[in-house]
């Protein structure tokens with residue numbers, strides 16, 4: 001069983017999951033490592049509060065990690081929402097606590113969450129995806145304090161036209177630019193199975209991008225189910241391992257103290 005390095009708990013604005021229940025489920029699946037990656041997004045304008053209560057998180061998580069150490073290795077991470085103007089604020093935020101692992105994700109496009117249908121109303125899917133990839137590329141110039149890029153290409157999950165018309169090769173040039181930049185900076189990506197639970201036939205990023213990342217020399221890749229409930233931890237991981245092998249990976253990564261550790265697939 002692969003280690004799950006993208007998990008949300010009640011410390012995220014959109015989850016009520018008990019961290020203990022998450023660890024119980026992970027142990028029952030035979031998982032050896034897990035990393036909590038609760039949300040932190042600055043200035044999220046909708047009803048949910050996505051600011052991580054970092055003091056409460058850090059007064060709770062280390063005790064849990066130490067108490068469960070005989071059963072499962074726990075890493076303490078965060079999923080930060082990257083936006084072009086947020087680079088220095090994120091740097092300060094991440095430096096305040098000794099995170100093991102930081103996912104950088106794009107959740108807002110010029111302040112708009114593509115989760116909501118409004119975002120899609122005045123554009124084609126192609127325009128929406130091109131905007132998404134171009135904004136990601138721009139955030140890489142200002143936001144540097146993360147270890148892997150989260151769920152690349154996930155916004156297609158929210159297209160009102162569904163994922164069946166998604167043609168990742170339309171965006172290959174933009175994705176390659178992003179992947180090359182990440183590789184050059186010593187950063188990685190994740191394989192995220194969260195959409196597969198909701199019916200997608202492929203993980204994010206699409207296998208085409210996984211393969212291209214490996215061909216370009218990318219080695220650092222974590223695996224995460226993006227679970228917001230205990231029973232979704234490790235969801236789709238058998239398929240995830242197959243996708244990784246098909247893309248040419250022989251190892252995947254976990255992180256400790258912001259350093260990747262390579263484990264065989």
Ligand SMILES: [Zn+2]
Nearest residue numbers: 079105150151
């Ligand atoms: Zn996310």
Ligand SMILES: [Zn+2]
Nearest residue numbers: 006008079226
């Ligand atoms: Zn997430």
